[in-house]
Amino acid sequence: MVERRVEPSTATVGLMLPAFADVAALTQTERAERWTLRGPDAALDGLCAALGLARPQRLRATVAGSRAAFWLGPDEILALAELGAAPVDFGAGSDGAAVEVGDKFVGLDLAGRRADAVLASHCPQNLSLAAFPVGKVSRTLYAKVEIVLWRRGASSFRIEVVRSFAPYLVAALTAAAEDLAALDRR
Amino acid sequence: MLNIRCPYCEEDRPEIEFRNAGEAHIARPDEPDRVDDRQWADFLYTRDNPKGWHAERWRHVHGCGRFFNAVRHSVDDRILLTYKAGEPKPDIERMLREREA
Numbered sequence: 070m071v072e073r074r075v076e077p078s079t080a081t082v083g084l085m086l087p088a089f090a091d092v093a094a095l096t097q098t099e100r101a102e103r104w105t106l107r108g109p110d111a112a113l114d115g116l117c118a119a120l121g122l123a124r125p126q127r128l129r130a131t132v133a134g135s136r137a138a139f140w141l142g143p144d145e146i147l148a149l150a151e152l153g154a155a156p157v158d159f160g161a162g163s164d165g166a167a168v169e170v171g172d173k174f175v176g177l178d179l180a181g182r183r184a185d186a187v188l189a190s191h192c193p194q195n196l197s198l199a200a201f202p203v204g205k206v207s208r209t210l211y212a213k214v215e216i217v218l219w220r221r222g223a224s225s226f227r228i229e230v231v232r233s234f235a236p237y238l239v240a241a242l243t244a245a246a247e248d249l250a251a252l253d254r255r
Numbered sequence: 256m257l258n259i260r261c262p263y264c265e266e267d268r269p270e271i272e273f274r275n276a277g278e279a280h281i282a283r284p285d286e287p288d289r290v291d292d293r294q295w296a297d298f299l300y301t302r303d304n305p306k307g308w309h310a311e312r313w314r315h316v317h318g319c320g321r322f323f324n325a326v327r328h329s330v331d332d333r334i335l336l337t338y339k340a341g342e343p344k345p346d347i348e349r350m351l352r353e354r355e356a
């Protein structure tokens with residue numbers, strides 16, 4: 070079955086992305102296609118394969134070119150792909166589900182010297198490299214909102230956040246970064 | 256803050272990622288139309304509420320999303336173990352004796 074193609078909206082999120090470059094830089098990622106993939110492992114294998122991706126293991130991501138799949142739970146994967154590629158044929162007869170959620174999330178990249186500290190200000194997880202190594206992905210919280218956090222490097226993170234929560238998240242990240250910058254100046 | 260081990264993520268996670276969902280191992284009657292009002296009310300509302308060890312459901316709501324069970328002490332919040340949904344209720348007394356030994 071070829072998925073029905075839903076064109077992601079062109080509405081801007083209206084995020085004010087401030088510069089706190091001496092602490093970390095926050096940028097909004099390009100608009101992307103996203104899918105929530107649900108089902109048992111065998112079904113997820115097939116759904117991921119349709120995207121050219123291997124099924125990610127627990128709390129990890131798999132990447133192929135501009136596509137990525139994040140393990141969110143034992144039967145749940147969030148997959149991302151660059152906008153405008155050919156429609157994905159997820160195949161018929163799968164006992165899994167692939168739901169297009171491209172506009173559900175906004176992607177943010179947070180990178181820089183103190184990116185981990187900016188996150189640790191309001192994220193309850195242990196973000197040390199030992200506990201949260203490069204390549205790990207986890208759904209968690211930042212202040213009051215749920216996020217999907219993917220560590221791409223020691224000081225580089227991708228955050229996926231529900232679109233309507235994004236302004237709050239950016240404000241909270243900004244406040245944390247400003248606090249850290251003020252501490253640095255002392 | 257409590258750290259709770261999620262049996263699906265296989266990690267200790269901060270309590271704020273979880274939500275308590277009441278007493279565990281409450282089985283819904285197989286044939287609801289064959290139980291009387293008293294039994295149905297018991298199923299819906301009657302809970303043990305012990306002072307001590309308590310098997311209860313938790314959900315890793317801001318993590319993997321899964322329901323699981325935990326044996327928690329209702330006075331001091333110690334957690335003896337967590338286990339996946341569907342697994343049998345552990346023998347708490349025996350676990351405690353083995354801990355003492």
Ligand SMILES: [Zn+2]
Binds near residue numbers: 262263318
């Ligand atoms: Zn979990």
